[in-house]
Amino acid sequence: MTITIREGGPDDLPVILGMLDSCVEWLVSQGRTGQWGTKPLSESARTVESVTRSTAGGEVFIAEVDGAPAATLTLADSPGPSLAHLPSPGEPERYIHWLASDRRFKGHGAGSALLAHAAEVTRRAGVSLLRVDCYAGDDGKLVRYYESHGFVRTETYRGTDDWPGQVLARRV
Template identity: 40%
Template sequence: MTPLHIRPAQPDELTTVESLLIEVSEWLASRGIDQWQFPPHRDRITAALHRGEVFLAEVEGRPIATLQLDNHADPEFWTAVDEPGNALYVHRMAVARDFAGFGVGGALLRWASDRAALMGKAWLRLDAWKDNLGLHRYYESQGFTLIRVINLPHRGSGALFQRPTR
């Protein structure tokens, strides 16, 4: 695969980001996984685009993946004991299906970890869908450790993962 270029997504690229998220949600649904089976949170994504927290990965100028990387530690998941300010958090990572299996997700996570380390953060963290065990195995294969699972009736997510940035 040609080199991957990761850059901040611009506010006018909302449709591009949404398209990547919708493609992955449709793929998940085709596999019987209910994760992301709702319209993308357009308002949250738009705000994150304006804050410079959404990124696109490109190959030869074509956007093939996206993720959001920020300081937002969901207070329903991460507590003061977790020292939430000592981490960056990955949200909404999606890779176009025709680039799945080529290490794009791993490259994005390494990039995010490096970015967190440069900011002096000790951890890269994320919360994953509680019952998507294949996704849990993927994150574990990328060096993440499952910290705990938070079971809230109004949340599908809640499997908390982290890995050190160094």
């Protein structure tokens, strides 16, 4: 098994939305519907617009396992408009958006490879702060996933419909 990371872009939107839909399907099968609900995210105009905006304004990366798209993330210079209420870190940052994997590749390390790549890209850009936000409800597995990759909890927040969120940061 070989993991390679390539740059992505707007043409990858269907692949990215497919990965997000795969995540929703997997979360629903686990009874964990609080994060993204029960319907495919590709059917949500708001989500499609957010992913489109993110991919157009950031650096998109696709991890491929043996040539097949397996995971994605986008790096940007800020958390974006939905988190404008968060305090500024007071320094340049890179911010991870839309980390997701096709659940057929769960356990293959594609997400971990993307997080390592994001840290390296951030470091090469001369920026030392990498941040991400995620769902902090249910069993907290997602927060612990980021912590296992060197991130530490910073701000806790409540999003739309009282959605529990956690911002995490990592020095690179």
